[in-house]
Amino acid sequence: MSDTDDSTGGTIGERLGVPSLERAAVAPTAEHVGPVHRSHADAGNPLSGGDERDPEPDEAKAKRDERVVATLFTLSGAAAIFFVAYYWVANLHDRWYNQILGLSLAVSLFLIGIAAIYWVKTLMNDEEAVQERHPLYDQRENEVAGEVFMAGVADSAFLKRPLLRRTFIASQVPLLLAPVVLLRSLAPTQPKKAFEHTHWKPGDRLFDAQKFQPLQLLDPTKGVTLDIGGFVTVLPESAITYEQTTDTEGNVIDSVPRVDPQVEADSVTMLLRLDPNDFDPNNHRTDYRYVVQGHVAYSKLCTHLGCPVSLYEQQTHKLLCPCHQSQFLVTEGARPVFGPAARSLPQLPIMVDEEGFFRCVKDFDQPVGPGYWERT
Amino acid sequence: MTTSTSDPGAPNRLGRNPGIPPVPKRAKDSTTMGGAALGGTGKWLDERLGMAPKLRRTLNKVFPDHWSFMLGEIALYSFVILLLTGTYLTFFFKASSTEVVYHGSYMPLRGTTMTEAYASTLNISFDVRAGLIMRQIHHWAALLFVASICVHMMRVFFTGAFRKPRELNWVIGVGLLVLAILEGFAGYSLPDDLLSGTGLRIAYSITESAPVMGSYLAWFLFGGDFPGDAFISRLYAVHILLIPGILVALISAHMALLVHQKHTQFPGPGRTETNVVGSRLFPGFSAKTGGFFFIVFGACAALASLFQINPIWLFGPYEARNVSAGSQPDWYMGFLDGSSRLMPGWEIRLFGHTIPPIVWPAVILPGILMALVGGYPWIEQKLTGDKNYHHLLDRPRDRPVRTAAGAGFIAFYISLWLSGGNDVLASIFHISLNATTFAGRALVVFSPPITYLVTKRICLNLQARSDAVAHHGVETGFISMSPDGQYAEIHAPAPQPKHHTPIPVLPDDLRELEAGSGH
Numbered sequence: 072m073s074d075t076d077d078s079t080g081g082t083i084g085e086r087l088g089v090p091s092l093e094r095a096a097v098a099p100t101a102e103h104v105g106p107v108h109r110s111h112a113d114a115g116n117p118l119s120g121g122d123e124r125d126p127e128p129d130e131a132k133a134k135r136d137e138r139v140v141a142t143l144f145t146l147s148g149a150a151a152i153f154f155v156a157y158y159w160v161a162n163l164h165d166r167w168y169n170q171i172l173g174l175s176l177a178v179s180l181f182l183i184g185i186a187a188i189y190w191v192k193t194l195m196n197d198e199e200a201v202q203e204r205h206p207l208y209d210q211r212e213n214e215v216a217g218e219v220f221m222a223g224v225a226d227s228a229f230l231k232r233p234l235l236r237r238t239f240i241a242s243q244v245p246l247l248l249a250p251v252v253l254l255r256s257l258a259p260t261q262p263k264k265a266f267e268h269t270h271w272k273p274g275d276r277l278f279d280a281q282k283f284q285p286l287q288l289l290d291p292t293k294g295v296t297l298d299i300g301g302f303v304t305v306l307p308e309s310a311i312t313y314e315q316t317t318d319t320e321g322n323v324i325d326s327v328p329r330v331d332p333q334v335e336a337d338s339v340t341m342l343l344r345l346d347p348n349d350f351d352p353n354n355h356r357t358d359y360r361y362v363v364q365g366h367v368a369y370s371k372l373c374t375h376l377g378c379p380v381s382l383y384e385q386q387t388h389k390l391l392c393p394c395h396q397s398q399f400l401v402t403e404g405a406r407p408v409f410g411p412a413a414r415s416l417p418q419l420p421i422m423v424d425e426e427g428f429f430r431c432v433k434d435f436d437q438p439v440g441p442g443y444w445e446r447t
Numbered sequence: 448m449t450t451s452t453s454d455p456g457a458p459n460r461l462g463r464n465p466g467i468p469p470v471p472k473r474a475k476d477s478t479t480m481g482g483a484a485l486g487g488t489g490k491w492l493d494e495r496l497g498m499a500p501k502l503r504r505t506l507n508k509v510f511p512d513h514w515s516f517m518l519g520e521i522a523l524y525s526f527v528i529l530l531l532t533g534t535y536l537t538f539f540f541k542a543s544s545t546e547v548v549y550h551g552s553y554m555p556l557r558g559t560t561m562t563e564a565y566a567s568t569l570n571i572s573f574d575v576r577a578g579l580i581m582r583q584i585h586h587w588a589a590l591l592f593v594a595s596i597c598v599h600m601m602r603v604f605f606t607g608a609f610r611k612p613r614e615l616n617w618v619i620g621v622g623l624l625v626l627a628i629l630e631g632f633a634g635y636s637l638p639d640d641l642l643s644g645t646g647l648r649i650a651y652s653i654t655e656s657a658p659v660m661g662s663y664l665a666w667f668l669f670g671g672d673f674p675g676d677a678f679i680s681r682l683y684a685v686h687i688l689l690i691p692g693i694l695v696a697l698i699s700a701h702m703a704l705l706v707h708q709k710h711t712q713f714p715g716p717g718r719t720e721t722n723v724v725g726s727r728l729f730p731g732f733s734a735k736t737g738g739f740f741f742i743v744f745g746a747c748a749a750l751a752s753l754f755q756i757n758p759i760w761l762f763g764p765y766e767a768r769n770v771s772a773g774s775q776p777d778w779y780m781g782f783l784d785g786s787s788r789l790m791p792g793w794e795i796r797l798f799g800h801t802i803p804p805i806v807w808p809a810v811i812l813p814g815i816l817m818a819l820v821g822g823y824p825w826i827e828q829k830l831t832g833d834k835n836y837h838h839l840l841d842r843p844r845d846r847p848v849r850t851a852a853g854a855g856f857i858a859f860y861i862s863l864w865l866s867g868g869n870d871v872l873a874s875i876f877h878i879s880l881n882a883t884t885f886a887g888r889a890l891v892v893f894s895p896p897i898t899y900l901v902t903k904r905i906c907l908n909l910q911a912r913s914d915a916v917a918h919h920g921v922e923t924g925f926i927s928m929s930p931d932g933q934y935a936e937i938h939a940p941a942p943q944p945k946h947h948t949p950i951p952v953l954p955d956d957l958r959e960l961e962a963g964s965g966h
Binding site for chain 1: 507508509546548552558560573574576577579580583584594612645648649651652653655656658659660661662663665666667668669670671672673674675676677708709717720721722723724725726727730731734735737738739741742743744745746748749751752755766767768769770771772774784787788789790791792793794796799800801802803804805810834838869870880881884
C-alpha cells in the first residue's frame with residue numbers, strides 16, 4: 072500500500088513535510104493493527120470497506136464532474152420552482168394535483184441529495200482519516216471527582232445535620248405526590264358502576280341502526296321485520312335524535328339523523344331471527360323467556376376487545392368478530408366456540424308489545440364487552 | 448475551489464493536514480472576499496463564544512463508513528421529516544370530538560354527522576392546498592421511522608455494537624422504539640375514522656384488562672366511559688407535545704453519547720480498538736449525510752405522491768356499531784394484533800375478580816419482549832463473562848449463538864406479525880380462517896427454535912468457509928495433474944481489499960500538533 076503512495080509522490084502529509092507522525096500512527100503493520108481477526112483474511116469481505124478512489128483525479132474529469140453536479144443542482148432548483156408555481160396555479164381538485172405536486176417536490180429533493188453525494192464521491196478527496204480513541208474511564212479522574220463531590224456533600228452539611236436532611240426528604244414526599252393527585256381530575260367519576268350498565272331502559276323500542284326505524288314483528292309497514300336467518304343491528308330509540316334545519320318560516324327543510332356515540336358505544340345490540348327449532352335444546356345459556364318467535368337479541372360488543380361482532384354466517388349460526396376472529400354460536404346462547412374471546416355475548420331481554428313493536432324488558436344482566444378486574 | 452484537488456499545496460487543503468498549523472492558512476484564505484467575510488463572522492463569534500478549539504475538533508471528527516451505519520440516519524431523518532410535516536398539519540387539524548355536519552368537497556360524505564377531528568382531516572385531504580401530500584408524507588415517514596429504528600437495532604444487535612461501553616445507548620434506543628410505536632399509534636388514531644376509532648376501542652379494552660387498576664387507568668385516560676369527548680384532545684397533546692418532547696430529548700442523548708463514545712467500526716487494515724478510521728465530519732461526512740437527508744425526504748415525498756396511504760375518507764367516520772372487515776393497523780402494531788388473535792380464551796376468575804385473557808398477549812407479552820431486548824447487553828455479559836470494551840464490530844457469523852438467538856426472536860416476531868393478518872391470508876389463499884389461527888399458534892411455538900438451530904448451523908458453515916479461504920485461498924477452476932496422476936484444483940490467494948493509508952486528523956491538543964509537525 073505504501074508503494075502506491077510512493078509512486079504518486081507520497082501521501083499529502085508527507086509531501087507537506089510531516090512524514091513521521093502519520094507513518095508512525097497508521098502504517099498497517101502487524102504490531103499496529105492489533106489482533107488479526109478471521110475476517111481480515113476473508114476474500115471480498117464486505118465489512119472491511121476500503122476506499123477505491125483514484126487519489127489524483129485529472130482536471131478534465133474534475134471539470135466534467137463539476138458540470139454534472141451543477142446540472143443536478145440546476146434541475147433541482149427548477150423542480151422546486153415548478154413545485155411552488157404548481158401549488159399556486161393548479162386547481163386543488165385536479166385529478167393529478169397530489170401526484171404532480173408531490174413528485175415535483177420529490178424530484179427536487181432527490182436531485183439535491185444525489186448531487187451532494189456525487190460531489191463528495193468525485194470532487195472531494197474525502198480521504199480516510201484516523202483518530203485515536205480516548206479512554207472513557209480514568210481511575211484517578213474518577214477518584215478526584217468523587218472526592219470533590221464528597222467535599223461538596225460535607226460542605227452542605229447534608230450528612231452532618233440529620234434534622235435538615237430528614238425535614239428536606241419529608242417535605243419532598245408530599246410535594247412529589249401532588250402532581251399524581253392532580254391526575255384525579257382526568258376523570259371525575261368512578262368506573263365500576265358505569266361498566267355494569269348500558270343505556271337500555273325497560274320499555275325502550277329497538278331501532279334499526281341503519282334505517283332508524285323501529286323493529287316490528289307483525290306489520291312491515293310500521294317498521295323493520297326480519298325473515299328467518301335475518302339479523303339487524305339495533306339501538307335503543309333514545310340513541311337516535313334528528314338535527315333539523317328549518318327555513319325562515321319554521322318549516323323543516325332538512326333532517327339529519329344523529330346517533331349518540333356514548334349510547335351507541337355500550338348499547339349496540341344485534342337482533343337475529345332463527346328457526347325456533349335451530350336452538351340447541353340442551354343449552355341452558357339461552358333465556359327462552361326472552362326469545363320471541365325465534366327472535367333473540369345479543370350485545371354486539373365482542374367480549375374479547377369490544378369490537379362490533381359484525382359477520383353472521385347463517386348456515387353455521389356463527390357470529391364472527393372481524394377484529395380478532397372470535398366466533399360465537401347463536402344457537403347456544405352465543406357462547407364462544409373459537410378464537411380469543413372467553414365469555415358469551417350477553418343476551419338482551421326483549422318482548423313484543425300489543426302493536427308488534429320490539430321492546431327492551433330490562434338492561435343486560437351482566438356487563439357487556441371485554442373483561443376487567445372488578446368483573447365477577 | 449475544485450481546482451485545488453489536483454494541487455495539494457493549495458491553501459484550502461492545509462487546514463485539514465496534521466502538519467500545518469491552521470492559523471497562517473486562515474490568513475491566506477481570507478484574501479478572497481468570501482473568505483474575508485467568513486473569517487470576519489468566525490472571529491466575531493469566536494470572540495464571544497470561544498468555540499474555536501471545539502469547532503476544530505468537531506470539523507475533524509472521524510466517522511467510519513459502512514452502508515449499515517446509514518440505517519440510524521434514516522430513522523433520524525424521518526423524525527425530522529415528521530416534525531416538519533407534522534407542524535404543517537397542526538395548522539389545520541382540529542382535535543375535537545364536537546359533532547358537526549360535513550359540508551366539504553368530498554361528495555360521498557356530505558351531510559354526514561362526524562366529529563370535528565374527522566371533518567378537519569377530510570378538509571386537510573381535500574380542501575387544503577398541499578394538505579394531502581403533507582399528510583401522506585407524514586404517514587409514510589412515520590412507517591419509515593419505526594421500520595428504520597427496527598432495522599438499525601438489528602444492525603446494532605447482530606454486529607455486537609451494543610456491548611460495553613454502549614449499553615446505555617442501546618437502552619435509550621429501545622426506549623425510542625417503544626415511544627415511536629406509541630407515537631405512531633397516537634398519530635393514526637387522531638383522525639377518528641372508522642379504522643382508528645376501532646383501534647382506540649381496542650386500546651381502551653386492553654387498558655381496561657390490566658389487573659387491579661385497569662378499569663381506572665382506562666377511565667382516567669378517556670375521562671370516563673368509551674368514547675367520551677375528552678380523549679381526542681388529550682391524545683393530541685400527547686402526540687404533538689408530550690411524546691415528541693421526550694423523543695427529542697432521548698434522540699439528543701442518543702446522539703451525544705454516540706459522539707462522546709465515538710462510533711464503532713468493522714475490523715480492517717489499520718482499524719483497531721483504539722482508533723476510528725473513516726471520513727471527517729467536514730466536508731466529507733457532512734456532505735454525504737446531508738445529501739442522504741434529502742434522499743430520504745425525497746423517498747418519502749415520492750411514496751406519498753404515488754402510493755395512497757390511510758385513505759380515511761373511504762373508511763367513514765367512527766361509529767361503535769360498525770367495523771370494516773379485514774381492517775389492519777399500521778405495520779408496527781401488527782404483532783400485537785397477531786398475539787391477540789392467537790391467544791386462546793383462557794380467562795382466570797379468582798375471588799370475585801377477573802383476569803381477562805387479553806392481558807397475556809397484549810400487556811405481559813410486549814412487556815417481556817421489551818425487557819428481553821432492553822436487557823440483552825447484560826444477559827450476554829452474564830452468559831459470556833465478557834466485560835471488556837468493544838469498539839470493533841463482530842461479523843454475525845463469528846457469534847453464532849447471538850446471531851441465532853436474534854434470528855429466533857425475529858422468527859417469533861414475524862409469526863405474530865403474520866398472524867395479525869391471518870384473515871387476509873385466509874381470504875387470499877382460500878384457506879379456513881381457523882386453520883390460519885392454528886398454523887399461527889404452531890409457528891409461534893416452533894419457528895423460534897427451528898430458526899435458532901438453522902441459523903447457528905449456517906453461521907458455523909460460513910465460518911468454515913471463511914477459514915478455508917483464509918488458509919487455502921479461493922478456487923480458481925484450474926485443475927492440475929500431479930506427476931503421479933492425482934488431480935487437484937489450484938487455489939489462488941484471496942484478493943485483499945484495496946486500501947489507502949488513512950491520514951491522521953489533527954490531534955485534539957494544539958500543542959501536540961505543533962510539536963509533531965516539527966515547526
